[in-house]
Amino acid sequence: MSKVAHYLQEHLLGEVSTSPDARRYFSTDNSIFTITPSIIVYPRNEHDIRKTARFAWQLAERGRFIPITARGAGTDFSGGCLGEGIVLAFPAHMNRIILLDQKTGTIMVEPGLNYGRLQQTLHTHERFLPPYPASLEYSTVGGAVGNNAAGEKSLKYGPTGNFVSSLRVVLSNGEVIETKRLSKRELNKKLGLTTFEGEIYRQLDKLIEEHRHQLDTFDLNVARNTAGYNLGAVKNGDGSFDLTPLFVGSQGTLGIISEITLETESFNPETTLLSACFETYESATEAILELRKLPHMPSMIEMVDSTLLTIVDSLNPNQLKKSITKPYPKVFLLVEFDDTGERTRKRAVRRACDIFERLAISYTEASSKQDQDKLWKIRHASANLLAHSEQQNKAVPGVEDAIVPVDKLPELLLAVQHVGKTIGQPIAIWGHAGEGNVHIHPYFDLSKLGDKQLLFKVWREFYDQVQALGGSSSASYNDGRIRGAYLPRQYGETGYTLLAQVKKIFDPYNIMNPGVKIGVDLEALKPNIRTHYSLEHLYNHMPRS
Numbered sequence: 001m002s003k004v005a006h007y008l009q010e011h012l013l014g015e016v017s018t019s020p021d022a023r024r025y026f027s028t029d030n031s032i033f034t035i036t037p038s039i040i041v042y043p044r045n046e047h048d049i050r051k052t053a054r055f056a057w058q059l060a061e062r063g064r065f066i067p068i069t070a071r072g073a074g075t076d077f078s079g080g081c082l083g084e085g086i087v088l089a090f091p092a093h094m095n096r097i098i099l100l101d102q103k104t105g106t107i108m109v110e111p112g113l114n115y116g117r118l119q120q121t122l123h124t125h126e127r128f129l130p131p132y133p134a135s136l137e138y139s140t141v142g143g144a145v146g147n148n149a150a151g152e153k154s155l156k157y158g159p160t161g162n163f164v165s166s167l168r169v170v171l172s173n174g175e176v177i178e179t180k181r182l183s184k185r186e187l188n189k190k191l192g193l194t195t196f197e198g199e200i201y202r203q204l205d206k207l208i209e210e211h212r213h214q215l216d217t218f219d220l221n222v223a224r225n226t227a228g229y230n231l232g233a234v235k236n237g238d239g240s241f242d243l244t245p246l247f248v249g250s251q252g253t254l255g256i257i258s259e260i261t262l263e264t265e266s267f268n269p270e271t272t273l274l275s276a277c278f279e280t281y282e283s284a285t286e287a288i289l290e291l292r293k294l295p296h297m298p299s300m301i302e303m304v305d306s307t308l309l310t311i312v313d314s315l316n317p318n319q320l321k322k323s324i325t326k327p328y329p330k331v332f333l334l335v336e337f338d339d340t341g342e343r344t345r346k347r348a349v350r351r352a353c354d355i356f357e358r359l360a361i362s363y364t365e366a367s368s369k370q371d372q373d374k375l376w377k378i379r380h381a382s383a384n385l386l387a388h389s390e391q392q393n394k395a396v397p398g399v400e401d402a403i404v405p406v407d408k409l410p411e412l413l414l415a416v417q418h419v420g421k422t423i424g425q426p427i428a429i430w431g432h433a434g435e436g437n438v439h440i441h442p443y444f445d446l447s448k449l450g451d452k453q454l455l456f457k458v459w460r461e462f463y464d465q466v467q468a469l470g471g472s473s474s475a476s477y478n479d480g481r482i483r484g485a486y487l488p489r490q491y492g493e494t495g496y497t498l499l500a501q502v503k504k505i506f507d508p509y510n511i512m513n514p515g516v517k518i519g520v521d522l523e524a525l526k527p528n529i530r531t532h533y534s535l536e537h538l539y540n541h542m543p544r545s
């Protein structure tokens with residue numbers, strides 16, 4: 001055991017491991033990268049995180065840098081929870097629901113809590129957390145906050161950040177702060193603090209005031225965006241100030257979250273699901289734009305395309321037999337309404353059906369659980385693609401997440417076709433069409449140099465197109481170690497410099513998950529690309545996507 005590990009074990013309540021097996025386990029997430037940490041810490045409480053951060057800070061003051069990476073369940077596609085220093089593994093101990101206020105639905109939780117477990121608990125109180133990711137059964141709430149995760153219901157309810165009301169965060173020097181929206185008066189108090197927290201408030205406030213005009217460049221016309229930091233949401237026009245939106249989606253690069261307070265929604269298991277089939281991207285987009293204008297917005301508009309259905313059918317001819325007939329439509333949409341009031345829901349459904357009839361689109365309506373499950377089978381068929389492999393050919397992430405203004409959806413789908421032409425394979429598309437957000441996982445053999453080069457070629461071309469359409473390279477899967485490299489192109493060099501300044505304010509020694517989001521060097525990372533990609537952390541689950 002190294003001296004650092006010894007020191008930590010002596011001072012922490014939680015376990016410290018340098019076992020090669022543990023280090024190997026934590027050397028991968030669901031990204032294409034592998035980075036072996038030197039030490040794994042299983043914190044038992046906030047004090048353990050503070051001590052670890054304080055120790056790393058003191059070493060950094062003496063010129064020795066040991067990075068700290070927070071980790072939930074490690075399902076990140078972007079390499080965001082990999083690091084070569086200390087990995088703080090939260091699910092082992094810091095996994096409790098601290099408080100559930102049954103009157104308001106407010107919950108306070110530790111970051112390592114399994115998202116699915118939380119959702120089940122909330123359901124028993126007729127509440128739920130709407131932006132749940134498809135990976136909820138095997139991921140944590142801390143990871144969802146770290147990534148600002150979003151899911152099928154985010155069309156109506158927005159991403160995770162919309163539900164986080166406050167956080168407890170361990171700063172890079174080991175100090176603990178609590179974030180929430182502060183009035184102008186409360187902000188002034190913070191500005192007067194002589195601590196690191198005070199320094200952060202002073203520097204950040206100055207940065208925001210000096211670059212007000214530039215903050216607009218971060219404001220893309222898209223439903224959600226996790227590229228960079230959400231700097232624009234910190235200071236409001238009334239002078240109120242909140243660090244919460246900065247930490248949400250910051251992938252542990254600004255501080256370590258030790259406690260999360262979230263608001264929840266009332267849960268209505270009674271929903272109505274419509275399915276509709278389209279022969280062109282344009283007609284599907286026209287319908288989506290109309291549906292979005294309804295006075296009662298659908299709770300989701302999800303898509304799969306004909307390529308996905310065709311591939312799944314060829315892999316398993318029985319999978320979709322009872323759910324959808326051939327020939328497959330170019331775009332298959334699922335539209336859900338979850339309004340609590342039955343009359344409101346019925347009216348919204350009627351209006352949606354009117355839209356389909358006006359556009360001469362064939363559609364079905366499903367209210368029973370059994371009929372809905374059949375339709376969901378079609379949307380969840382994307383999981384077959386993720387889990388499928390042929391020798392070393394795997395569905396790998398890299399260009400898996402992109403979002404554009406909804407009216408640009410046809411162009412985005414064409415950009416995907418272009419990727420397919422470049423790599424010589426049909427590409428299946430699925431995702432949150434109602435928000436202009438699609439996912440793709442083309443097949444590559446990462447043990448072949450040619451395939452790696454091809455992945456990087458299409459990566460650049462694809463995200464250039466996404467940007468040209470006014471979109472973002474990161475909708476909800478975040479920047480991590482891959483899309484972080486695109487940030488200077490996404491926001492321009494000056495925008496990127498501003499983001500780097502934010503990072504520097506919170507983490508002057510660059511010990512909080514360095515190489516994620518800011519300072520990403522894809523060239524230097526090439527040796528860290530896994531030659532044998534696999535979703536091995538998910539083997540005891542059937543992944544959804």
Ligand SMILES: Cc1cc2nc3c(=O)[nH]c(=O)nc-3n(C[C@H](O)[C@H](O)[C@H](O)COP(=O)(O)OP(=O)(O)OC[C@H]3O[C@@H](n4cnc5c(N)ncnc54)[C@H](O)[C@@H]3O)c2cc1C
Nearest residue numbers: 072073074075076080133134140143146149150251252257
């Ligand atoms: C099959 C599949 C489907 C997916 N579907 C979705 C989806 O629908 N929507 C979506 O948004 N994502 C999705 N994801 C991506 C990922 O699962 C989610 O973002 C998930 O919320 C991450 O949770 P985790 O516990 O695995 O976090 P991790 O992967 O462990 O961490 C994610 C990030 O959060 C940071 N982090 C973790 N804990 C803390 C903490 N305490 N303090 C500060 N930072 C922290 C990490 O450093 C890392 O940068 C999917 C992934 C897979 C494999």
